Structures are given as C-alpha cells and as structure tokens.
Amino acid sequence: MILSALLTSVGINLGLCFLFFTLYSILRKQPINVPVYSPRLFAERKTQQQNYFNLERLLPSPGWVKRAWQPSEDELLSISGLDVVVFMRMFVFCARVFTVASIIGVCVLLPINFLGNQLTDDISNLPTKSLESFSISNVNDGSNRLWIHFCAAYVFTGVVCYLLYYEYNHIALKRIAYFYSSKPQPHQFTILVRGIPNPAPSGRTFSQIVENFFTEYHPSTYLSHTVVRRTNKIRSLVNDAEKLYRRLGHLKSVNSHQTSKRDGCLGLFGRKVDLVDHYEKKLEDIEHNVRLEQSSFAGEEVPAAFVSFKSRFGAAIALHIQQGTNPTEWVTEKAPEPKDVYWPFFSASFIRKWICKIAAVVVCIALTILFLIPVVLVQGLANLDQLETYLPFLKGVLRLTFVSNLITGYLPSLILQMFLYVVPPIMKAISSMEGYISHSQIEKSACTKLLWFTVWNIFFANALSGSALYLVNVLLEPKKIPSLLAAALPAQATFFITYVVTSGWTSLSSEILRLIPLLCSYFTRLFAGKDDNADDFEVPCMPYHSEIPRVLFFALLGVTYFFLAPLILPFLLVYYCLGYIIYRNQFLNVYAPKFETGGKFWPIVHNSTIFFLVLMHIIAIGIFGLKKLPLASSLTVPLPFLTLLFNEYCRKRFLPIFKAYPTECLIKKDRENQNDPTMNEFLEKLSTAYQDPALMPVQYSRSDDGRSTPLLQPLDV
C-alpha cells in the first residue's frame, strides 16, 4: 500500500465519521428519538415537554461534545457507578500511553525507519512511497540505528508500567473510597453457601441444617438465611405468562387504536375480541398453575443458601474461613447484589458444576482455536465458480464486473464479520453454563474469553496467516515463536493501520449513532403502531464483555506495532480520544448500570496490557535477531522477565483489594452504622432481599392496562 492510498482511506473514514456525528447531533434533538438516544432520561421521565417546532432542531450542533466532556470523574461516579469510571479510565490510560508512544514513534523512530534503505533507496516521491518504508523493515540489517529502537522498547515499557501502576493505585483507592461512601447494601452483609450437607440421614430440611450450623458456629453474627429453591419449572411458566400478557396488551392496544382511528397493520379482522378472551383465560390458567407450584414447593430445596449476617465483618469471617471439615461442603462465596443474581445456575451440585466448568473451558478453547475453519469453508462457498455451480441462474449477474468485485472483495470479510458478531453471545452462553452466580461474573468471564478469542483469531490468525492447526503447531515449538512473529508482523502493518481506521473509527461512530436500535424503534412504531412507554421500557446496559476486548485489541495493535511500524500510533491516539468523548456521552445518556462490581474489570485490563508488553518484547527479540543485531536481541531478554516481575508486584500490591475488603474498612463501616437508627429496618428487610423472583406473587390477568397517555416528550436542546 502506498502513502497516498492510506491518506485517501483516512480521508474517507474521517468524512464518514463527521457525517455520522452530524447525523447524530440532528437525530438526537428529535423528540421521537429520545428513547433511542437518551433512554436513561426517558426512563426517569426527566425529558421536558417541548412539542413546538424550531429550526434549531434541524441544525447540527456540537453541544453534546461539551456536555459529555464537562462532568468530572466524581460526577460520573455518582451517576453511573465505579464500573463506568473504570471503563473510562481504560480510555484515559490508553490515550496517555499512545500520546507518549506517538511522540517517541513519530518524532524518533519514524524518521530513522524512513532514512534506512533496506527496501529501496529512492526517497524522492513521498506520496508513492510504500508504507513499508516507514516500518522497521526499511532499517538496514545490522545498522546501529536499531539501538534506538532497542532503547525505545525499554523506555516505552517503563512508561507503560509506570502508568499501569498509577492507574491500578488510583482505581484501588477509588474502590475503597466507593465502599466507604456506600449505603448499607444487602450483598455486603450476605454470603452464598453452597454444598450444604445432605440432610436426609437426620430427617431435617436444608433450611434447618443451615440454621443449626450458623447458630452453632456464628452465634453472635448470624442473622437469617434464604434457601435457594429449584424454580426452573415456575420460571418457564412465569415466562409464558409474561409473553401472553404482552400479546394480550398488544391486542388490546390495537383495538384501542382502531377505535381512535389510527392505522394498525393487524387491526383488520373480526376475531379479535374472541382472541382477547381466549388469551385472558389461558393467562388465568397459567397463573393458577404458578400459584399451585409455588405453594406445593416444600420438597424442592437446593443445597445452597444465602446467609445474612448482622455485620459486614461477620459476613467476611464466614466468607474467608473454611467452614466444614470437608472443603467441598459449606463452600462460601460473596453474594452478588440481589438484582445481579443469575438464578438459573443453582441446580448443579459441586461435582457437576466443576465438570461444567472444565467442559466450558474445553469448548471455549476449541472454539477459539478452530473458529477459522468454518469461516474459511463458508468463504470458500462464496467463491464465484462454486456459486455458479450451485446457483446456475445467477450466472448472468455474477459475470458483471461490479458484482464479482463485490463478492470477491467484500463477501469474505463480511462473512468473517458476521461470524464475529455471533461470538460474544456464544461466549456469554458458555460462561453462564460455568456455574457463575451473577450476571457480573458471567460478563467478566466472557470478557476474558472474548479477549483471548480476539487476540487469537484477529491478531495471530492475520499476522501468521496460516490454518488453525498450523498456529497450534507454532505454539508447540516455543523457540521459533519470536522469529516467526518478527518475520510475519511487519508485513501486516498496513493491514492493521487500515483496520484501526476503518473498523476502529467506524465502530465508534456507529456506537454513537445506534443505527440498529434506531431502525428497530422506527419499524416497531411503523408496523406495530406501538408507542413507547416509560413504564415497561428497558434501559439498555453496557455490554462490557464485548466492548472491553474490542477496545483492548487496539491497544494490543499499538503496543506490538509501537516500534515495528510507528505510523499506526497517531491513528490509535485519535481512536482513544474520540472513544473517550463518545462513551462518556453514551454513559450519561444511554446505558444504565445493571450491576456494580466495584471496578473488578480493571485487573483484566492490567493483565492484558502486561501480556501485550511481553508479546512486544518477544517480537523485539525476534526482530533484532532477524536484523542481525544479536546483542540487542539478547539484551532484550531481561525485559519480559522484568515486566512479569512488575506484574507480580502489582498482583501482591493491588489485586487483594479487588478480591475482598480488608478488616479495617469493614469494621470502620460497621461502626459507622452501629448508631444508625435505620439499620434495624435495613436488617429486617435483609432476610427477604434474596428472594427468587420466580417465587414472587404473580398478577397479570384482569390487571389495569392504563396506557392511555403516551409519554413521548421532546428533549431540551
């Protein structure tokens, strides 16, 4: 690829981004789009009535940038919680790293690369220059200038480690401060106990066993417990009831729309009222079944219980010390927030859970390694010749140059992209089968899985461009990895630069435009004639498990290409600066937190950055060897070990803070609440906090519809 082609591509994508931003700034001012662009405000009914039309609504304005930029970190913390702050710190951290990297890369390394003449000695015509001449490949073999690259690797590693330390420290302090400032919450006082011993020999229930055990061994702190019950059956019944209720509501609204003479696509047939009656009867039947199941439910206890304590420290004691003499019984873990509990998990026993976990790991590794095989097969089918064979009637169309270009040029990558879109839900499904007890843990686990998946299937598969089994073979010969990577990566630099510009920048602008929710909202309004209602409106939540790996993948590109092809760095810097503004805007307006882990996503960011650094060092060792500077190659060997030592230190220094709160904090918080008169009320509520929603009373039928006034209100611009 030549420089001018890159600049063209950058220009086009920059133009697209501005177009998207302009569109966004207009669309978001339309009252009808409030549920799409400001669902948080819509759900909280904070949007003011402003139905009159004005010209300003049709003009793009940069006001949203200012509003996204303005709130301080503490304000963001109070609005959206610590997880959001941690997510934004990831952008701040990456922006800082790539600012430093850009300065070193563009001011020092780029000129040195450019002045080499390994590839060509013609420096006259800049625009037609191959991008390769900006990469390390252009430096002469054995040249002493490579020592500058060597120093740059050390300096860059030092800077990144310093920034990592700084961020880890900053977030750890924030986490402690967040805990100190928190109100008493059920999950602080509760633990989950699994593996309750079988009560059959003593003829008692699980509930009695738990009661006995904790009054025996934690007499002064034990408060209450809720034994978990097997509710799969009820849950499916309740789901059926909910579906029926929705359909019923829809039918009724169609009826009401007809009387008020509005268009309804489905409101043309005569059987409607009968249908409503029929559904209502069915709903009543189901509700009756649910109530029956709920009442006849004594025998269905699961050997797991949420046990609540009178103080946070009491819960911590039971959490941290092994309870029974058999370590597979009375297994304790922190309870998640009540709304964060993933209820379907509880049916599995210790052994079954453990086997599920192993199976999940195996499936995940197999999926990661073998993912490319089906993709390549399907892409093979998309070849022109094969298409013509299978679908002969397309022959005429396929012979057109434009169509054939489109198919050969875009179809393969389109298929890859489509497959990639399927992966995050699959990973989440695998994680949820692993027996995690909360949505947050599932997302965290899926996040790690997806990160490895991305690194393997986008980075390694593209860089080494071999079959999956060839890649596995490479891993089995660790000695060859540095030279293999060093030989393959510089050639892929241009591909990854365009990847940042096209995939990275575009993903940001499509994130802010929310094209799919926008279209969905139009289509539902158009076809179903359904108005949005703030009551049963669900605010979307941030899919951390797919977003964090995507953002970190660009950091991987930046870190590994830092001294191979520094040209990539300014584009990354732009990506992170843009991302900072855009995600801030989204958190303030769109996404509501579904759970609060207290910043537990940060260790993933930290660990993967360390991995990227070590990968960079391995590549450096390989490339100095290829460039015939063996001394530099050997002198780089300590660098990964030093980095891993640094990581080990950070693990000791910070990781425990992210695992549990220390005695000091717990007791201080407990003392603070001791004289609080509202504590008694809170402790009373605690015993019912962890109630399975499937066991809540159900009442859908004959309920008041009450949807007469649609709540669409325009946003103040």
Add this chain to the structure above:
Amino acid sequence: MILSALLTSVGINLGLCFLFFTLYSILRKQPINVPVYSPRLFAERKTQQQNYFNLERLLPSPGWVKRAWQPSEDELLSISGLDVVVFMRMFVFCARVFTVASIIGVCVLLPINFLGNQLTDDISNLPTKSLESFSISNVNDGSNRLWIHFCAAYVFTGVVCYLLYYEYNHIALKRIAYFYSSKPQPHQFTILVRGIPNPAPSGRTFSQIVENFFTEYHPSTYLSHTVVRRTNKIRSLVNDAEKLYRRLGHLKSVNSHQTSKRDGCLGLFGRKVDLVDHYEKKLEDIEHNVRLEQSSFAGEEVPAAFVSFKSRFGAAIALHIQQGTNPTEWVTEKAPEPKDVYWPFFSASFIRKWICKIAAVVVCIALTILFLIPVVLVQGLANLDQLETYLPFLKGVLRLTFVSNLITGYLPSLILQMFLYVVPPIMKAISSMEGYISHSQIEKSACTKLLWFTVWNIFFANALSGSALYLVNVLLEPKKIPSLLAAALPAQATFFITYVVTSGWTSLSSEILRLIPLLCSYFTRLFAGKDDNADDFEVPCMPYHSEIPRVLFFALLGVTYFFLAPLILPFLLVYYCLGYIIYRNQFLNVYAPKFETGGKFWPIVHNSTIFFLVLMHIIAIGIFGLKKLPLASSLTVPLPFLTLLFNEYCRKRFLPIFKAYPTECLIKKDRENQNDPTMNEFLEKLSTAYQDPALMPVQYSRSDDGRSTPLLQPLDV
C-alpha cells in the same frame, strides 16, 4: 547386561545388607553405642543400668525387627507425632503400589516382553539372556500384544489414583483427629504479622502501633503481642560465649580426667590452669557485652510481631482476612511452634524478602540445570592422562591395572556422589534465604527443590545422557519429548535396576548402621577423651528434606519403568518393605521430632506421584508411537488429562485441610477449653512464648560444671 550378572550383583548387595544388619544387631547391644543407636532413649535416660557382660551381647538377634514392627500407627503417632506417621505412610503407599505393579508386571507384562522376538529369537539359554529381552523393546513392532501394555497403563493409573485418594483421605482425617486431641499450644493462638506500617510519622514504636491496631479492630479476641527485634549481633555474641563455654568445659574435664588418672590426649602441658582463667575472663567479658546489648535494645525493633489471641478462632479471623487497606502491610501468616521459629529471617522488608525469594528460585533453577557441568569438568580432571600430566610423580602408581581400573571405574561416580552429598545443605541454605519463618517451612521448601533436582540430574540426565544445555533445548521443543524419552528410557533400564539394588538397598542398610555417627563417637571418645553426657546431648532429627526426595525417586523409577521394564518392580518392593522396618526402627530409637507440621509433607508426596504418572503416560504415548501402534498412542492421550483432573479434584477436596483448620474444628476446640481452669495459666504464659532465645538471660561463667558422673548406661537387650 545379562541376567546372571544382575543376579550376581543382587546377591552381593543382599549379602552386604545382611552383613550390615548383623553388625547393627550386635553393635546396638553394646552399652557404649547407646548414644549412636538409641539417642532418644539415652536423652530421656530410659536405658537401664546393665553393666554386667553376657554372651548374648555378641550374638546377632532379630529382636529389633520385631520391636520395630510391633507398635501400631497410633502408638507411633503418640511417640513421634504426625509427620513421622506421614513419612511411614509414604512407605506403606509405595509398597502397596508396587505390590500391585509387581503382580501385573511380573505375571503379565514380563512373559509378554520375553516372548517377543524384536531383539533376538533365541530363548534357549536363560542366564546369558540380555536384560533387554525382558523390556518392552523386545516386543515386536506393531504387535497386538502391546494392547496389553496399554491396558496395564490404564489399570495401573487407576490403582495408583485410588490409593492416592485413600491415603490423602486417611491422612486428612488423621490430621483433623490430631488437632482435636492436641493440648492448647502457643502456635494455635498466635499469628505472625509482618509489614507493620512505619511508625516514624506518629512518633510511636512498632509495639504501640501493633497494640493500637489490634485493640481497635480485634477488641474482643486480642491478647498480647511480641515485637521481633534485630538480634543478629547478640546472637553472634551468644554463639561466641557458647563456644568458649564448651572449650572451657572441655579444658576442665581434661583437667579432672588427669587428676583421676585417665588418659587424655591433650592433657600434657603446664599452661592449662592459666588458659582456664583466661577463657573464663573472656567469657565474662562477652556475657557483659551481651547483657549490655540486650538492655540497650529499644530502638532495634523489626516491623514484625507475634500477635496472640484469646481463642484459636480469633487468631484464624485475623489470619484469613486481609487486615489493612494496603495488602503489603499487616501481612499475616500462621505462627510456627515457638521452638520451630527460624529467628535470623526477620531482618528483611517486604520488597527485600520478595527479591530474595525470586533470587532463590533463580539460583535453584540454575543450580539444578547446570549442576552437571562442574561435575563433568572435575570428572574430566580425573582422567588418567590428565592426572599424569598434573601429578607426574603418580605415573608409576597409575600404570598399575588395579589402580587405573579403580580410577576410571569408580572415581567419576564417586565424584558425582560427593557432589550430590553437598546438594541437600545447599538447597536448605537457599531455602533459608527465602524468608521462611520456620525450620519446618525451610525443610518443606528444600524438599521440593531437592525432588526436582533429583528428577532432573539423576533421571533425565541419565536417561537422555546429554549435556545440561541439550536437555534444556529438549524442554523447549515439547512436541519431541515423548518420542525422545521413549527412545532413551528402555536402554537405561538395566542401569536403573542396578541403581535400585546398589544405591537403594545400600542407603537403607547404611541408614540403620549409622556409620558416620558411629565413627564420630569413637573418635571423639578416643582423641578428646570426652564422655557423652545426656544433659548437653542433642538427639538427631530426621532430615526430611533429603530423605523424602530419595524415597520418592525410587517411586519415580518404578512408575516410569512399570511397563517399560517390569523387572525393576520386585527390587523396588523389597526396598520399600525393608525401608518400612528400618525407618520405623529409626524413628522409635534414633530420631526425635524437631517440629510438628501436622502432616504437611503429604501433599508433596501426592503431587510428585501425580507428576510421575503423567511422565509415565508421556513415555507411553511415545513408545506406542515408536512401536508402530499409533492408535494406542492416541488413546493414551486422555490418560494424563484424566490424571490431572483427578489431581485437581484432590486439590479441592483435601488440600485446604492441610492449609488451615476449618471453623468447625476451631470453635469445637475453643469451646472444649472454655471451662478448662488451666487455660488462664496457659494464656498468661502465651505472652512470653515467642521470646527470641538471643534475648534470654545468659549465665555461663562460674556456673557449676557438674559432670562428675558419666551417664553411660547399657541398653537392655
């Protein structure tokens, strides 16, 4: 090697063993040898007076075998503690494993190997048959008989895993029972706190800081604390004093012997009395210095303290929950028994300790990998030609056939053995620099190090017989390991069989004969004219760190050669049966426990057995491949994974029990002691239990010598 040669070697070694046992059974009956063969009884003065001479004393008798066999496991437990029981269980476990293995190996595999004709088709003359024809090498390539080996590998793995599970369970139960039956002990109520924050800003001492912290956060359970002080200087002074005192005592005894007209080698000069005076003055000076140092010691506190609690559960709470917000401060760990504390460790800070640990690991790995290089170099010097060059005056002697045979045949292995004898102390020294706080932890760590060292330098170095760096290269190409091992190991079978017979059996008989202590005792009596005295007599303690790796190494040989060369198995069975009797005898008579870890050595045995199994599987994969039975090779692949899964299950099921005691046990024990009237007294003593011995009052000079009546008493036979 042919069969008859092996039988000769076995015969010779068997004869040697019986000779040693006969010698032992005579020597142990001599009253003068009581301190060598029954130091435990000697120290406890349990040996009865029996000075009259009888003929029985000169006749060998097998009574000691019966006495060693008789005590039950519970009796052994009460006499010597749980660690000894665990050590003996290792022999029981190995004996069981190799009984099963011998039955399968000798009855099934050996005939199959022998009936093959890959190596030779002459089965007429048994005694001149090569030992190779009993190994798997003799089975024809691609023969279906190899499936029997395949089945044997599965069956053997199953049996070993079952036995492992059984033993782990047995020892875990024993450990809990041992805790329940124990009296209140200081280390159950105490934790060690390191990384006490710097008190300088507040102007307080470490002691005050500790007091404040624990009265603040553990008000109901905190009892007292002892801040550790830097005592290196005092300790060296006390050591000096002790040496002087011994020399003085020796001088005085020489004097007294002279007056009582007994021979003394050194008692012939006139300056003695002056010397005594001189030494006594010097001793007084040193003692004065010690007292000065002890009193002027306020400023030398170390940021570490032993903190005692009123209950075991109280100590466990402080132990298991992170205390301060900074995880590198207030680091807690279990306190060792007071006599087990390794006092010199305390001077290091968190960071320094951590760096020491990393350095120790690096040194240890380097020593393990590069050990063979100096050995080979020194062995090279032992070549005849080089010896002649360096020491020309030996030329005449070296030309004698006998001498040259000796030097070329035995010197290299002698040098290797001598180097090997130096390794256990070196490993222990490395471990003690790692910052462990107790002798038991140091021995445990040294034990693991030595185990890897032995596996690497005896097993791999002999099997693959290449240079150290070649071996490291092998490790870097993991794909080749199975076939390399499979090709190399069968050839080494005869070497390892003779190794078991010579090194294994001989080490046992020399263990029981205690040749070096015997000679030492004779020489000190002969030259120093010193009588043993039960007062300052030190009972030897078991060097677990060198014995466990040695015993386990033979298990490694047995497991890996189980289906390669089953001929090794009966010899191993003999080794373990002999070892069982001999070590029982030693524990009852010779070794006194220096510390009690409560069976914490067992996980080492378990983990290494798992490693041996996996190694066996890897070899099996390789050998089935070499023998052209690729299907068996592929079907063996799941076996290591299943074994590792089994290990993972055991880790979850049993390991936590070996790390700490659960709430259930702690609270039961605490309740038991609640109404005990002696507890108050015990708790009072607790506050001074962890006093550095260097800070104890010193009084050597002018002390009463009181050694007039030597306490040599003959043993009842």
